[in-house]
Amino acid sequence: MAAAEAPGPKEPRTERGRRTLRAILDAAAGEFGALGFHDASIGGITRAAGVAAGTFYTYFDSKDAVFRALVADMSARVRDHVAPAIRAAPDQIEAERVGLAEFIAFVRAHKEIYRIIDEAEFVDPASYRKHYATTAERITQRLKAAAVRGEVRGDVNEVHAWAIMGMNVFLGLRYGVWEEDREIEALTHAIGDMLAVGLRPYPTNA
Amino acid sequence: MAAAEAPGPKEPRTERGRRTLRAILDAAAGEFGALGFHDASIGGITRAAGVAAGTFYTYFDSKDAVFRALVADMSARVRDHVAPAIRAAPDQIEAERVGLAEFIAFVRAHKEIYRIIDEAEFVDPASYRKHYATTAERITQRLKAAAVRGEVRGDVNEVHAWAIMGMNVFLGLRYGVWEEDREIEALTHAIGDMLAVGLRPYPTNA
Amino acid sequence: MAAAEAPGPKEPRTERGRRTLRAILDAAAGEFGALGFHDASIGGITRAAGVAAGTFYTYFDSKDAVFRALVADMSARVRDHVAPAIRAAPDQIEAERVGLAEFIAFVRAHKEIYRIIDEAEFVDPASYRKHYATTAERITQRLKAAAVRGEVRGDVNEVHAWAIMGMNVFLGLRYGVWEEDREIEALTHAIGDMLAVGLRPYPTNA
Amino acid sequence: MAAAEAPGPKEPRTERGRRTLRAILDAAAGEFGALGFHDASIGGITRAAGVAAGTFYTYFDSKDAVFRALVADMSARVRDHVAPAIRAAPDQIEAERVGLAEFIAFVRAHKEIYRIIDEAEFVDPASYRKHYATTAERITQRLKAAAVRGEVRGDVNEVHAWAIMGMNVFLGLRYGVWEEDREIEALTHAIGDMLAVGLRPYPTNA
DNA sequence: AATGAATGAGAGTTCATTCAT
DNA sequence: TATGAATGAACTCTCATTCAT
Numbered sequence: 001m002a003a004a005e006a007p008g009p010k011e012p013r014t015e016r017g018r019r020t021l022r023a024i025l026d027a028a029a030g031e032f033g034a035l036g037f038h039d040a041s042i043g044g045i046t047r048a049a050g051v052a053a054g055t056f057y058t059y060f061d062s063k064d065a066v067f068r069a070l071v072a073d074m075s076a077r078v079r080d081h082v083a084p085a086i087r088a089a090p091d092q093i094e095a096e097r098v099g100l101a102e103f104i105a106f107v108r109a110h111k112e113i114y115r116i117i118d119e120a121e122f123v124d125p126a127s128y129r130k131h132y133a134t135t136a137e138r139i140t141q142r143l144k145a146a147a148v149r150g151e152v153r154g155d156v157n158e159v160h161a162w163a164i165m166g167m168n169v170f171l172g173l174r175y176g177v178w179e180e181d182r183e184i185e186a187l188t189h190a191i192g193d194m195l196a197v198g199l200r201p202y203p204t205n206a
Numbered sequence: 207m208a209a210a211e212a213p214g215p216k217e218p219r220t221e222r223g224r225r226t227l228r229a230i231l232d233a234a235a236g237e238f239g240a241l242g243f244h245d246a247s248i249g250g251i252t253r254a255a256g257v258a259a260g261t262f263y264t265y266f267d268s269k270d271a272v273f274r275a276l277v278a279d280m281s282a283r284v285r286d287h288v289a290p291a292i293r294a295a296p297d298q299i300e301a302e303r304v305g306l307a308e309f310i311a312f313v314r315a316h317k318e319i320y321r322i323i324d325e326a327e328f329v330d331p332a333s334y335r336k337h338y339a340t341t342a343e344r345i346t347q348r349l350k351a352a353a354v355r356g357e358v359r360g361d362v363n364e365v366h367a368w369a370i371m372g373m374n375v376f377l378g379l380r381y382g383v384w385e386e387d388r389e390i391e392a393l394t395h396a397i398g399d400m401l402a403v404g405l406r407p408y409p410t411n412a
Numbered sequence: 413m414a415a416a417e418a419p420g421p422k423e424p425r426t427e428r429g430r431r432t433l434r435a436i437l438d439a440a441a442g443e444f445g446a447l448g449f450h451d452a453s454i455g456g457i458t459r460a461a462g463v464a465a466g467t468f469y470t471y472f473d474s475k476d477a478v479f480r481a482l483v484a485d486m487s488a489r490v491r492d493h494v495a496p497a498i499r500a501a502p503d504q505i506e507a508e509r510v511g512l513a514e515f516i517a518f519v520r521a522h523k524e525i526y527r528i529i530d531e532a533e534f535v536d537p538a539s540y541r542k543h544y545a546t547t548a549e550r551i552t553q554r555l556k557a558a559a560v561r562g563e564v565r566g567d568v569n570e571v572h573a574w575a576i577m578g579m580n581v582f583l584g585l586r587y588g589v590w591e592e593d594r595e596i597e598a599l600t601h602a603i604g605d606m607l608a609v610g611l612r613p614y615p616t617n618a
Numbered sequence: 619m620a621a622a623e624a625p626g627p628k629e630p631r632t633e634r635g636r637r638t639l640r641a642i643l644d645a646a647a648g649e650f651g652a653l654g655f656h657d658a659s660i661g662g663i664t665r666a667a668g669v670a671a672g673t674f675y676t677y678f679d680s681k682d683a684v685f686r687a688l689v690a691d692m693s694a695r696v697r698d699h700v701a702p703a704i705r706a707a708p709d710q711i712e713a714e715r716v717g718l719a720e721f722i723a724f725v726r727a728h729k730e731i732y733r734i735i736d737e738a739e740f741v742d743p744a745s746y747r748k749h750y751a752t753t754a755e756r757i758t759q760r761l762k763a764a765a766v767r768g769e770v771r772g773d774v775n776e777v778h779a780w781a782i783m784g785m786n787v788f789l790g791l792r793y794g795v796w797e798e799d800r801e802i803e804a805l806t807h808a809i810g811d812m813l814a815v816g817l818r819p820y821p822t823n824a
Numbered sequence: 825a826a827t828g829a830a831t832g833a834g835a836g837t838t839c840a841t842t843c844a845t
Numbered sequence: 846t847a848t849g850a851a852t853g854a855a856c857t858c859t860c861a862t863t864c865a866t
Binding site: 449527531533541548567569571572574575576577578579580581582583586587590594598599602603606607 | 747754775780
Binding site for chain 1: 243324325328335342363365366368369370371372373374375376377388392393396400401403
């Protein structure tokens, strides 16, 4: 739960409060996703949530605060969606392949999440950095562990992680959010190949 | 020239006007880069440009309009900076390597440009899409031509272009804008290697 | 009630809100009446109403919207003031006479109403047309009913209604708003006579 | 020429200047007629006239000044158009009838003139009053002269003049500017009759 | 006589946030 | 906990007018 981090929403004490908070969060996701941070308004959110304007401040301190909570929440949801597939992969190259596939699938199903996380770069840079830094760190760890196992070349590092993440994000934007004019398979095929050969251990390379 | 596109700035007819327009554009780049689109204000721009508030509207129809002009202008500047190095490269793999190097260098020298282009995703999606679609198209052409020459594998396509672009952009953000904690060479080395082996023609692959 | 029509003021839900709306409407009538639509300002209205600038927009969407509401409201007030006297008249000729008398009296007591309705021709033509079209229609009906009763000639129609209305409005402007240099009686006498027997010389009338 | 009155346009000294002034006046008539005083802009006028913004001030001191000049000019044009027909009428009742007919015809052909004169009530009340006061005075004189000749009853006065003027103006608005859904003849027939013999039932009339 | 860039006061409007109920 | 009226700072944009050329 994102709420656990930083100054998230104030915890409701009653069941009724819990429902209200949920309604506000959902409405906020819709509003921010559809209009972007600046065109979204607290009024729009409370209207969509079916509560009075003032009620918003029972749960959040500011417009920025909901946004932050939302980014954290969504960041977690992306991770949670992709993680199982990656863990189940037989090796690291395959893991990156299915990671991309799951990521694209998730993005297609939740386009607003994508917009929100990306806009954080301008609204709340800290959230944005945190999301990508954490993700990059995770990838780096995976790669290094794989290197130890001999699945990928030994010099993999953070740079490779950022590169892979960049590929995924841009493919997600282009083929997930903008236009779904390619099969996910076609994407993973092209990229998986690129990674497979590119990242394999040097010896095998020769 | 940005002015050539769509409804760019109104062309000044006198020398004095030309100077004023230049001052406004420069001030706008600084303001948008430093504060982001929404926190930037026309007042801030005109103040920085040393002209009256109303003068802004002699050249632009709206805040959005300058922003659009700026994105177009900067998109062109990035391209113009990187293009020569790419053209001079002996082969395509090397071209991508120096392309990344030049891109990172440019980004480090013009961090505000990066912010502006990226924020376009939320302020003026059309500009943003145009910038990246055009760039991707250019890369795709280069790759295909290289494939014909046998420098890269034969099935390269748009997907590879978007992947490469995503890598570049994320590395630019991380190691160009956020923190310059890696030598450019270290980046191109890692990535160049990844591409070199990954994109090499099939026959050689076997 | 103006509020019943089209997009009138947003209905307040509390007593306090009702009082504020009333204050704004009264202030607006004063401001528009005194300065005319364009020289009137929202700031002037809210200042006179003793509320903050933004409060205005709790009840109206725009400057045009209050104006519209005001026109509808005043149109109704004129009608409501004149109607009883007309209904009480023994016959139609007399009805027109007292109608004019009451109209002049009302205009003298509420000069700003006159200004507002008239300026609607330029600010919100639809309101203006509606006001006069409705009034003309009402007169037409009265005349036709009177014709059936034999009180006026049988061929009366809409054209006569517009003519009578024009007379009333101009006399209201000249002797009600501009200068009160004639007794109301003097006006109704002249007009009543004119309507009753026309302008032909008396002898021929007999 | 309206220019002779009050602070009209500054007289051009050259032929070129005369043409420019003419162009500005025509453009102003179009602009004011189409948009109304407040939505009309000097920029719109100069653009339509094909001259630079500053040139306007070579001929007029202010926006109000053109408007005033225009009202005076148009007031004169209406009068000049209607006068001959009135003078040629055999008697006063007939004069009013053809006066109305000519007025409606003129209004239909120059709808913008109508709007401009009417808006003067709010933009430049002095011009407006002057126009109607002058017109009323003229009608009064005609009526009194006719009374002396025995063509109309002896007690006619200014009040009758304002009443007649009101009829004409409203009929002009309704059947000249708004909708031309009645033959001019139908209007003059109804009104002429009304003026001639009043509204009392025919039987009594005989 | 004409140009067109520059001015700058001023207006309408938005909306995050507060607070009495 | 919820309400919704009230706040007021801030912002974008307009346009009549001036003036150097």
